[in-house]
Amino acid sequence: MSSLLQTRTRTNIVPALAVLLGLVMCYLVYLPGLHGPLLLDDQANLAEVNAFLEGEKTARAVIFDNRSGPLGRPVAMATFVLDASLWGESVWYFKHTNLVIHLVTGLMVYLLASLLLRTTHQDSSAAWRAALIAIIWLALPIHASTVLYLVQRMAQLSALFMVAGLCAYVGGRVLLERGRYSGLLLIWAGVPVLTVLAALSKENGLLVPALAAAIELFWFRRGNWFQPPASRGRRWIDGFFVAFLLMPGLLAVIWLLSNPDRLTGGYLLRDFSLWERLLTQPRVLWDYVSSILLPNGPRLGIFHDHFPVSHNLWSPLTTLPALLAWLGVIVAVWLLRRKSPLFAGGMALFLVGHVMESSIWPLEIYFEHRNYLPSIGLLLAVVGIVECVASRMSVPTAGFRVTGLSLLVVLPLVYLGTTYGRAFVWSDSRMFYSSQYEVYPESVRLNSYLLGFAMNAGDLDGALDHIEQMDTSRPGGEKRMAPTLWRFLAYCAVDQSPPDDLYTQFESRASGKIFTYDMVAWQELSEAIEAGDCPGLDVARLVALSGRWLERTSLPDSMHQVWRTRYYRARLLAALARYERSRKEGEKAWVDSAYNRGIGVFVFQINATLENWARCAEVLRRLERSEGAGDLRFDQAVETFRNALQDKNLESPVGVDLES
Incomplete structure (x- = not known):
């Protein structure tokens, strides 16, 4: 008996030590990338954290006022505030926290894989298979754009709590199988709590019950959900899914049918329709599979905004084959549900993990970080496929064994080497952007960054080249406003007057939709004008043209x-001393924004300039409703306005930007 226990202990310890070695190697591989650049919405999220460090916002405001998603993602924001409190503005330490979360999640992947494999494997191989899955998951090169992209901590934390929730479910379920009803506490209390934490990190954490249902179906019921309950505990399991999956799902469907504009409205500013997105995602999912299992280092990254959209089943030609291939996978999952629960359950976890971000919602088409959790399911499925192949051999050949053992050693090392290459590229902003440009020169998002580098260097020709690349890369040759506005900015950057035909181009494009890129470019141009950085610009002419742009847009106010574009037009009108017209535009932008407090500050200021004291008092009463929310700069402005109204003495009332 003692010998047996020692053997089992040794059998479990050695795989655990292998995982520990994998953690150390993963840490070392990612270290170079911690010096890398901030990207996309990193700047916006760190701006809030910097406001906290500078005493302009409280920690509560930063944590609970975030607008990254419908639920605000306060858990993730709380970790940013904690990092800032400990390390100040050091980006290295922020990214180091991302890496630590990745390693902790890797440990949870090992635990989850161990729990799942022990339900299907009665021998000691379960621990080794789990260790291999965890090590490979840690080393996957596709995760570099999650770990090293700071704001994707939201996806990381969500995945961490989701895996922990699944561990709680499987652990509780195993206890129930052994007749221990303490497992119900893990399932009915642990899983919901961890689901909430996951969802408050990022909204796809709400998928935990659906993922648990996939585990229940393929690991514990072998594909037969409606088999008679073997115990009273089974009824509690069914009740759990009714309470936390079926009922919330029905409520979500009812809400969506009652508010269809919440879905369709998001497509107003997309280059694709709902139907086109659904047609495109099968191709995207196959691209994800390829990038996970057969990574091509240079092609990995965040600039996939050019991914071709499927317009019908034959355009592109790969659309229908991709869809049919996934239907084939689903059929295979069902047919193999008893023979290979590892394959069937793994593919179910992969597909369910993509349900939120690869389905009907009007999100961007492609992002690698969406695979952070689903990739676990894919690795489980691959192990299941290998087991199926091996089981067909009565006695595995020597060649098969040698090949298998070689892959067990070589594959993690290849992945780690590729990940190191990605981390090294991410370590320097110019190296990162230049390497991405070699692969994705048509990316609008990437060219917008390179445009900024060119303008900062005073390279007008280089800036105009990147703008031209953006202007010609739209499907169907569609012309938008953003490239025109960027051209104005490029001339501002070198203190040159723009050519007259640029104003004509502005007028010709001043119709249709105002896209986010257009709004941001207009904001940057407006701020440059206010800062006096565009001396050669005909501001009055530009402001007049922007009025026509707002009149002709097909989007609701x-x-x-739309309202943010109008707000910056109002500021430019104020800069031209056209105060009454500025007031009208500012008031409309304020109402259309549902009384955005930053625009409200501007409205107070412009009315004070015009000495409309009665209106100032009305605006102040509205602003006071937002007082005390943790935005200390805003609270100070409101207090200043309150005191100013008492003696009606405002100094320099126009020009303070407190938009939030």
């Missing part, structure tokens, strides 16, 4: 892109 209540959309963020």
Whole structure:
């Protein structure tokens, strides 16, 4: 008996030590990338954290006022605040926290894989298979764009709590199988709590019950959900899914049918329709599979905004084959549900893990970080496929064994080497952007970054080249406003007057939709004008043209892109001393924005300039409703306005930007 226990202990310890070695190697591989650049919405999220460090916002405001998603993602924001409190503004330490979360998640992947494999494997191989899955998951090169992209901590934390929730479910379920009803506590209390934490990190954490249902179906019921309950505990399991999956799902469907504009409205500012997105995602999912299992280092990254959209089943030609291939996978999952629960359950976890971000919602088409959790399912499925192949051999050949053992050693090392290459590229901003440009020269997002580098260097020709690349890369040759506005900015950067035909180009494009890129470019141009950085620009002419742009847009005034564009037009009118017209535009932008407090500050200021004291008092009463929310700069402005109204003495009332 003692010998047996020692053997089992040794059998479990050695795989655990292998995982520990994998953690150390993964840490070392990622270290170079911690010096890398901030990207995309990193700047916006760190701006809030910097406001906290500078005493302009409280920690509560940063944590609970985030607008990255419908739920605000306060858990993730709390970790940013904690990093800032400990390390200040050091980006290295922020990214180091991302790496630590990746390693902790890797440990949870090992635990989950161990729990799942022990339900299907009665021998000691379960620990080794789990260790291999965890090590490979840690080393996957596709995860570099999650670990080293700072704001994707939201996806990381969500995945961490989701895996922990699944561990709680499987652990509780195993206890129930052994007749221990303490497992119900893990399932009914642990899983919901961890689901909430996951969802408050990022909204796809709400998928935990659906993922648990896939585990229940393929690991514990072998594909037969409606088999008679073997115990009273089974009824509690069914009740759990009714309470936390079926009922919330029905409520979500009812809400969506009652508010279809919440879905369709998001497509107003996309280059694709709902139907086109659904047609495109099968191709995207196959691209994800390829990038996970057969990574091509240079092609990995975040600039996939050029991914071709499927317009019908034959355009591109790969659309229908991709869809049929996934239907084939689903059929295979069902047919193999008893013979290979590892393959069937793994593919179910992969597909369910993509349900939120690869389905009907009007999100961007492609992002690698969406595979952070689903890749676990894919690795489980691959192990299941290998087991199926091996089981067909009565006695595995020597060649098969040698090949298998070689892959067990070589594959993690190849992945780690590729990940190191990605981390090294991410270590320097110019190296990162230049390497991405070699592969994705048509990316609008990437060219917008390279445009900024060119303008900062005073390279007008280089800037105009990148703008031209953006202007000609749209499907169907569609011309938008953003490239025109960027051209104005490029001339501002070198203190040159723009050519007259640029104003004509502005007028010709001043219709249709105002896209987010257009709004941001307009904001940057407006701020450059206010800062005095565009001396050669005919501001009055530009402001007049922007009025026509707003009149002709097909978007409703209540959309963020419209009212924010109007707000910056109002500021330019104020800069031209056209105060009454500025007031009208500012008031409309304020109402259309549902009384955005930053625009409200501007409205107070412009009315004070015009000495409309009665209106100032009305605006102040509205602003006071937002007082005390943790935005200390805003609270100070409101207090200043309150005191100013008492003695009606405002100094320099126009020009303070407190938009939030």
